[in-house]
Amino acid sequence: MSLELHQISIAYGRQRVLEDLSAETMPPGTLVGLLGANGAGKSTLLRALAGLQPARGRAVLDGTELFTAPAAHRLRQVGYLPQSLPQASPLLAYESVLAALRATRPDLRDGAAQAAIQGIFDRLGIAGLALRRMGQLSGGQRQMVGLAQVLVRQPRLLLLDEPTSALDLRWQLAVLENVAAQIRQDGAIALIAIHDINLAARFCQRLLVLGQGSVLAQGTPADSLTPDLLNQAYGIAGRVESCSQGFPVVLADRATPLPTDRRN
């Protein structure tokens, strides 16, 4: 299992978002943090890999071309959590996960489906939400249920678009710990678009930093995070220091004037 991205270009009409994006091969069990400023193309890349956005180039997951693979084949391999939260519908959280599982695995026996759903609710620590209606849940709780809908299918490639954006600190850690554990166990790969650089540096083995339509940096957090990169990618003056456990920590000092082409 590996993921390769070769010369991927994506445009909305005439507006190019990503141009010739390539990334080093990602081995199984890798958690990849997708970083970059707003509008850098993180969500667009994830949507393209999920088959929701037309793209040129090649994305190869364990020999399968994702951009040209039949939907049914891609469906078995890829799990995508969109940035927008699951809708506040009258569905119970349990049945929203059941529906997600049944929509993709109609042949699964009832007992196996129940065990899978029980397992994911227990692991994420949200069993108390299972029999509540989605409309009664907070944004963060719905985000957790959305993650359960993706994880229960055990995809080979997880595409998570800001999965911690509505969560408090405890749940942010719980989400990343669970995703890391699942991809380690399944030998899967996860691409996570995330704004919290320190959280990414703590959990991700690799970072892919997007900006100006392409890859600004890639590699381990320790190698790729530099003050120059922070300035280039986010337009900030900042420092990269090391915490007592050896993880890089970003300290943002101030915003720097944006280059003319990034003002809007």
Add this chain to the structure above:
Amino acid sequence: MTAVPLAAGYRRFILGRLAILGGLTLALALAFALDVATGPSGIRLGELLGATDNAALRVILWDIRLPQAVMAVLVGAALALAGAEMQTTLNNALASPFTLGLTNAATLGAACAIVFDLALPGLPSLWSVPVLAFTFALGATLLVNGLARSQGAGADTVVLFGIAMVFVMNALLWLVQYVASADAVQQIVFWTMGSLTRSTWEKIALVGLVLALCLPLSLRQVWAMTTLRGGEDHARSFGIPVERLRLVVLVRVSLLAAAAVSFVGTIGFIGLVGPHLARLLLGEDHRFYLPGAALAGALVMSLASTASKSLVPGLVLPVGIVTALVGIPLFMALLLSQRRRA
């Protein structure tokens, strides 16, 4: 941890929902019996059932009351099922066969068949009105959906184009009425008010056939539709072809709406209230929601049919008027009581 606790808790919800479906079925059976027992002649059900050798009473039972009561159930179920599927695929709680102008298009088709005396070669005359109603409804659906897709737009745009379609179809209907004879205009008015009085067993068989065809097809897509309630992107990422699902549903809804409208006329309220009642009672797991909507629609229509024969002694009011006058206050009361409980 074992698989028992959550599954067991969820099973209690399932049993509760099955009980509600059973309750709706029972209520429908009672409403149906009440509908058959009610008529402008005031003859009681016992008299009708006991009169095996009285031809007049047999005609009242078999040619008037029973056909009307059965038609009320079938039309209510068809319109509510259509409304429920539309509300899901268009992600809009106000969607119903009215919203996209389906009912109006079907009425226009029926009006054209009557006014211009259009007969389809090789088909009995009974079929020309429903076939044209369906053709117009399907045409309107494909036009609205095609326009929305050509703009790369989603469910909201389909609804907006649908609202525009309502006005276009109404304008065309007025035009047809303007050039029609007085007799034809009177027949068209029958459609716009909605009435069960012209129900026959032949027409019932046709509506029943359409419902028997569409309901199993709907039930085959319950998981896809339930997943769609989590959001379009979410559903697409699970490999559900949302646009194709929407098109298939809209074609099915056209068939259901046209079958209902062809024989009883315009009854807009049922397609809205049936799904809402089902949602209040059963949630949105479509395994229960769709049959629940059909049962709720049939129940409300059956009660409205009874009311249409009881409100003014000796007179049968058009059922479309009654559904609005009696049903909407009931619907509002239900919504308000739900809000108070929340």
